[in-house]
Amino acid sequence: MDEIVLQANHISKSFHDPVTVPVLKDVNLAITKGEFVAITGKSGCGKSTLLYILSTMDTDYEGELMIGGEVMRGKSEKQLARVRNEKIGFVFQFHYLLNEFTVVENVMLPGLKLTAHTESEVKVHAMDRLKTLGIESLADKKANQLSGGEKQRVAIARALINNPSVILCDEPTGNLDKKNSLIVFDIFKKLAEENKQALLIVTHDQEFANNTHRIIEMEDGKIIKQ
Amino acid sequence: MNVLLIVKIAKALLLARWKQTLVAAVGVTFSITMFITLLSFMTGLNDLLDGLILNRTAHVRLYNDIKPSLHQPIDISTEFKQSHNFIRSIKSGSSRQEIYNSGAIIQALKKDSRVTGIAPKITAQVFFNDGSIDITGVINGIDAQAESNLFHFTDYVVEGNPLDLKNVSNSIILGKGLAAKLLVEIGDVVQVTTAKQQQFSLKVVGFFQSGLAELDKVQSYASIATTQKILGKPNDYITDIQLKVVDMLQAPAIGKEFAQLFQTDAEDIQTANSQFETGSFVRSLISYAVGVTLLVVAGFGIYNILNMMIYEKMDSIAILKATGFSGVDVNRIFLVIALSIGFFGGFVGLGFGFLLSFAIDQIPFNTASLPTVKTYPINYNPIFYVIGSTFSLITTYLAGWAPSRKASKIDPVIIIRGK
Numbered sequence: 001m002d003e004i005v006l007q008a009n010h011i012s013k014s015f016h017d018p019v020t021v022p023v024l025k026d027v028n029l030a031i032t033k034g035e036f037v038a039i040t041g042k043s044g045c046g047k048s049t050l051l052y053i054l055s056t057m058d059t060d061y062e063g064e065l066m067i068g069g070e071v072m073r074g075k076s077e078k079q080l081a082r083v084r085n086e087k088i089g090f091v092f093q094f095h096y097l098l099n100e101f102t103v104v105e106n107v108m109l110p111g112l113k114l115t116a117h118t119e120s121e122v123k124v125h126a127m128d129r130l131k132t133l134g135i136e137s138l139a140d141k142k143a144n145q146l147s148g149g150e151k152q153r154v155a156i157a158r159a160l161i162n163n164p165s166v167i168l169c170d171e172p173t174g175n176l177d178k179k180n181s182l183i184v185f186d187i188f189k190k191l192a193e194e195n196k197q198a199l200l201i202v203t204h205d206q207e208f209a210n211n212t213h214r215i216i217e218m219e220d221g222k223i224i225k226q
Numbered sequence: 227m228n229v230l231l232i233v234k235i236a237k238a239l240l241l242a243r244w245k246q247t248l249v250a251a252v253g254v255t256f257s258i259t260m261f262i263t264l265l266s267f268m269t270g271l272n273d274l275l276d277g278l279i280l281n282r283t284a285h286v287r288l289y290n291d292i293k294p295s296l297h298q299p300i301d302i303s304t305e306f307k308q309s310h311n312f313i314r315s316i317k318s319g320s321s322r323q324e325i326y327n328s329g330a331i332i333q334a335l336k337k338d339s340r341v342t343g344i345a346p347k348i349t350a351q352v353f354f355n356d357g358s359i360d361i362t363g364v365i366n367g368i369d370a371q372a373e374s375n376l377f378h379f380t381d382y383v384v385e386g387n388p389l390d391l392k393n394v395s396n397s398i399i400l401g402k403g404l405a406a407k408l409l410v411e412i413g414d415v416v417q418v419t420t421a422k423q424q425q426f427s428l429k430v431v432g433f434f435q436s437g438l439a440e441l442d443k444v445q446s447y448a449s450i451a452t453t454q455k456i457l458g459k460p461n462d463y464i465t466d467i468q469l470k471v472v473d474m475l476q477a478p479a480i481g482k483e484f485a486q487l488f489q490t491d492a493e494d495i496q497t498a499n500s501q502f503e504t505g506s507f508v509r510s511l512i513s514y515a516v517g518v519t520l521l522v523v524a525g526f527g528i529y530n531i532l533n534m535m536i537y538e539k540m541d542s543i544a545i546l547k548a549t550g551f552s553g554v555d556v557n558r559i560f561l562v563i564a565l566s567i568g569f570f571g572g573f574v575g576l577g578f579g580f581l582l583s584f585a586i587d588q589i590p591f592n593t594a595s596l597p598t599v600k601t602y603p604i605n606y607n608p609i610f611y612v613i614g615s616t617f618s619l620i621t622t623y624l625a626g627w628a629p630s631r632k633a634s635k636i637d638p639v640i641i642i643r644g645k
């Protein structure tokens with residue numbers, strides 16, 4: 001049995017705006033090391049909401065979240081930031097690069113924040129990630145000079161910089177064409193199988209989902225099939 | 227390491243909006259420039275006006291006042307010890323203006339370590355005779371050397387040499403106004419008549435200008451020996467002993483002590499010129515108030531630019547938080563931005579403030595009443611620069627506080643969901 005890196009027990013969440021709407025109802029899931037998991041489901045069923053909770057950014061939920069065997073509840077904002085920095089990589093549908101910085105600097109930022117390595121070491125790591133994603137030639141360009149697909153790959157490189165044990169993606173290929181989606185998919189698969197990192201990816205792309213190790217299907221705030 | 231990273235991010239955000247940043251910094255620069263200039267100039271003026279009086283006033287003056295004796299004979303009578311005595315029409319006794327035993331007192335004062343300078347003086351009321359007109363005047367018998375050391379006498383002698391009072395016998399230095407009335411030049415002889423109808427001829431060796439025109443119309447200076455001769459007094463006759471002490475604030479206490487010790491009256495500078503302090507204080511207060519007001523306005527500029535920056539950089543803040551920067555880190559990033567605007571704006575402001583006050587210092591300022599002053603007075607006290615830079619950092623910190631706090635509280639989920 002592989003070790004569990006991410007575990008959610010009985011997670012529920014409701015919005016109170018202005019009437020109480022339950023969005024997640026008793027969600028249970030566990031992801032082990034090196035697993036490549038897809039979450040699918042209809043629009044509005046609560047996939048993004050679940051992902052924000054799993055990423056520790058949203059702390060307003062019921063239930064228990066464990067990352068790397070540690071309980072997240074009760075941690076301070078600062079401690080949670082540290083967990084995100086160290087253990088979680090997040091890729092959004094939108095890339096969110098800082099236009100003031102070059103591509104390689106964008107990738108380096110979370111690495112510098114971690115302070116586990118010197119700046120030159122972090123730079124080597126960043127160039128490494130860019131090479132993996134096939135965009136090392138863009139390293140010194142400003143972030144806003146890139147195409148959408150290139151930006152998305154930079155965002156993935158940034159998520160990988162600290163070798164997180166879990167990578168969470170919310171429709172990472174939503175803005176990409178078929179060819180770029182395939183590139184990203186191959187990268188993810190390699191990360192899971194070679195680096196033994198766990199991946200949890202929200203997607204509407206059924207073909208993409210079918211090629212993963214496991215599909216979690218959600219409906220109306222509940223997991224209906226694992 | 228983390229500090230460097232925060233500064234690096236702050237710098238990138240700042241440079242991305244360098245035009246607005248510059249405008250905000252220019253606001254700080256302007257206010258610090260005005261603050262420094264205003265304070266240097268106001269303090270320069272204060273020093274000048276204070277100096278006008280303080281330089282020429284003794285810290286403690288020992289003299290004998292003409293006044294009725296405190297102890298009337300009836301007080302000694304044992305018969306009326308228990309009664310209240312009412313005495314009408316008391317006259318001042320034959321108490322003399324002379325300070326008894328002045329030689330010994332001066333010797334004693336010279337040994338006192340709290341006393342930094344001693345200048346004896348005699349004042350004599352005389353009439354200056356100009357044809358048929360008599361002009362009332364005062365002759366101050368002084369020791370020219372001591373008077374120069376203590377009260378910058380030399381500075382106010384605009385023509386002639388003050389030491390001639392000593393070197394030329396029966397010589398006098400006239401106030402500029404008095405000389406104008408008497409129509410005399412250096413080398414001329416003036417006639418004076420004393421209160422006791424004694425006539426004297428004195429040779430004019432110089433003119434002085436004190437800065438107070440009224441004073442210059444009546445005052446004149448002669449040596450102590452000459453004045454004693456005019457008054458027909460022996461050569462130990464002294465009416466005033468003027469003292470400078472180490473600590474001016476101690477003057478009242480020292481004055482009281484000496485009055486007791488030497489059986490004279492004593493007047494101290496605080497009592498004589500208390501209102502000057504008030505004037506200086508009000509002028510400084512106004513300078514500070516204007517400087518701080520300007521800084522507050524500059525502070526609002528910084529507040530605005532930061533708010534705008536945070537509004538524009540919501541996405542960046544959200545992703546920084548999502549990738550592991552805490553609220554404290556984000557707060558620091560924006561505080562660094564605010565403080566660097568304050569720091570650089572303030573620093574340049576200090577430079578401009580110095581240059582502007584230096585420029586004012588070059589502007590000619592000639593006034594008949596202030597012979598020693600050639601340009602506008604400026605005080606280059608470094609403390610103004612310290613206060614100015616401290617103020618600029620404090621205001622920018624306060625201006626940056628609220629926006630930075632707001633930035634640190636941004637919820638990344640709301641921003642990311644919004645896309």
Ligand SMILES: Nc1ncnc2c1ncn2[C@@H]1O[C@H](COP(=O)(O)OP(=O)(O)OP(=O)(O)O)[C@@H](O)[C@H]1O
Binds near residue numbers: 016048
């Ligand atoms: N701030 C909010 N207040 C109230 N309701 C909200 C809020 N945010 C989301 N919801 C609701 O929660 C539900 C789940 O939203 P979520 O974004 O998780 O859906 P999703 O599964 O990611 O959909 P999609 O595939 O379209 O991205 C939706 O019905 C949405 O209307």
Ligand SMILES: [Mg+2]
Binds near residue numbers: 047048049170
């Ligand atoms: Mg979604």
